[in-house]
Amino acid sequence: MIQGYEAGLLMKVIIFLGPPGVGKGTQCSLLSTRLGVKHISTGAIIRQEIASESALGLRVKSIVEAGHLVDDKSIFECLESALSSMNFQNNDLILLDGIPRNLSQAKEFEVLIGKFSSKVDLVISLSADLNKLLERFERRWTCSACGKIESIAPHTDMSHYACRSCEKTGTMFRRKDDEPETVKRRFAVYQQETLPLVSYYADKNNLSIIDGLRQPEIVYAEIVSILLRK
Ligand SMILES: [Zn+2]
Incomplete structure (x- = not known):
């Protein structure tokens, strides 16, 4: 190459x-x-x-x-x-x-x-496409115990979900950067600049x-x- x-x-x-x-x-x-x-x-x-x-x-x-x-x-x-x-x-x-x-x-x-x-x-x-990007972020969860990021189907009961990496339950959370409003704002900045x-x-x-x-x-x-x- x-x-x-x-x-x-x-x-x-x-x-x-x-x-x-x-x-x-x-x-x-x-x-x-x-x-x-x-x-x-x-x-x-x-x-x-x-x-x-x-x-x-x-x-x-x-x-x-x-x-x-x-x-x-x-x-x-x-x-x-x-x-x-x-x-x-x-x-x-x-x-x-x-x-x-x-x-x-x-x-x-x-x-x-x-x-x-x-x-x-x-x-x-x-x-x-913004909507598809939002779908991707909707699935993205981060483990507060081990930091691992996982893609998880929408409507999963997260309070009983066990992290696939450290196996702790109820530790998955949405990072601020992954929230829909943040994604939309950063996408708009990207489009403009x-x-x-x-x-x-x-x-x-x-x-x-x-x-x-x-x-x-x-x-x-x-x-x-x-x-x-x-
Ligand atoms: Zn974990």
Whole structure:
């Protein structure tokens, strides 16, 4: 697969777009585990920078601890720091999930990876219909005892339900992020801010759109077939 890519670039960048909960992180983890490609998520690079205790890390830590959203400038500094610390071979694949999330970030990102003699090679948009996404979240429960997330049929009596992982009863709860109102709000933000990127990348001819709400293994197989065609 990797040999098939255009030679001479330091790394090949693949951006994942899609509303919260569509499975971007799941797919990136599968690709990273099975194919050994590098995966960069916004959350991970911020945690990594904080852990390094650099001047940037300390600044970001104070933003996070104050409960504020990390600003674009700091996120990009963390991203540049993360990319600088990675050892790239020619044509290494990098998966990005969570960045860019709007048009100005997309343009800034192109400038940043230009510094690494790279460009956006492929954009995979995992699409999802809001109602189907809500159905998926309706099934999602988290165990307060062991943290395991399960998909459980609607109308199940949760007070007597035993966690399949730790077997404790009545421990499953709905996380705030999984509540319908939160899902709807985040979906609206995605549509307004991030969805314009789909046409932005379509115009650049490096976009593939995939139905993201099928079984993860089916979505995975389709992503791999797209990578093989590249
Ligand atoms: Zn449990």
